[in-house]
Amino acid sequence: MTVDLTTLSSEERAALIKQAQELEQKERTEKREAYEAVKADAVITLVNISKDINEQLTNFKAHAFETMETLGDLLKEYSGRYAEGKGNFKVEYGDYKIEYNKQGKGSYDERSSEAEKYIFDFIESRYQGDEATKEFILSLLERKKGELDPDNIQKLYKYESTFADENFSRACELFRESYQYNHSKDYIRFYERNERGQWKNIVLQFSAI
Template structure:
């Protein structure tokens, strides 16, 4: 049995620290508690080692990917500028493909409230003879989650509704103008073609392997 938190002060010989930070005589700890601690410590150690390996492999994958993209660009005496991403590389036989995707983290500024006001006006005007399903979709788009955040995907999906109304179109313009990209994250996804010719993602999710 080891110290549960190696970052804290080392317990005196013959003692271990409990969850409250108190030193407990090792002789007073039940065998089942010692065994549980050993199992947890072993799993955590392996998980941290695996995470470190994954970080190293990710760095190599990203580096190899971008090095090749730059090399390919030099074939045409040019240089890739701006944000890289959303690029696919294929193996020569077409069995494998590697995709670099960029996912933006977006938020809405105050103009989203302008859009909501315009949409509310539309709903009031459409009260008679309007489609209740469309109303439900619209109201649901502006519902907040447990953290008080608006689901951006639902809000953006409103722009795909085929509604030819001047005020509605103004609201959609307000939503588009309200979009603010606060950060971007790059992902590498790898695929293998199966016997049916469909590409199946090679999962790198620990929970899915």
């Protein structure tokens, strides 16, 4: 209904304006309350779901790493790999694959210098005139940025029983004792083969989905 304001008294106009303001205020209040109700429901629901997922992921992570560590130990025992290895490996079964990557760096403490001296004694006692063999063995002791290469040291271990030498065995023993693995972080990645035979990463990282 249209009201001709010119026909109303000042009191009537004031009352009408007050009524309109009250109606506008009521509408704002209703909209605010509706928004706050939707917000409260959304926040509570999403946070509770995220808490459930977080708990599931936490439990799954612990289970996954425990399982892969056990599998890695069994693989190490089965294959005869040395403890100095990084421990990275992957397993496949049917259309599924899991990769386990250990992030870190291996190094040797001061005992490695003593181990090297035993290697030098071994070389001088057995290969004094064999330059090729001497160079090969010494190449395994080359340092990069002051650090020995664990993969090269592992190659020495393979010859321990072959040489059956006291100096060589003592060197290997000291290398093993001096080895330290400085761990940073481990990763497990899961894959499934798609219909084209390609490995598809099963993404568990929220920002990557």
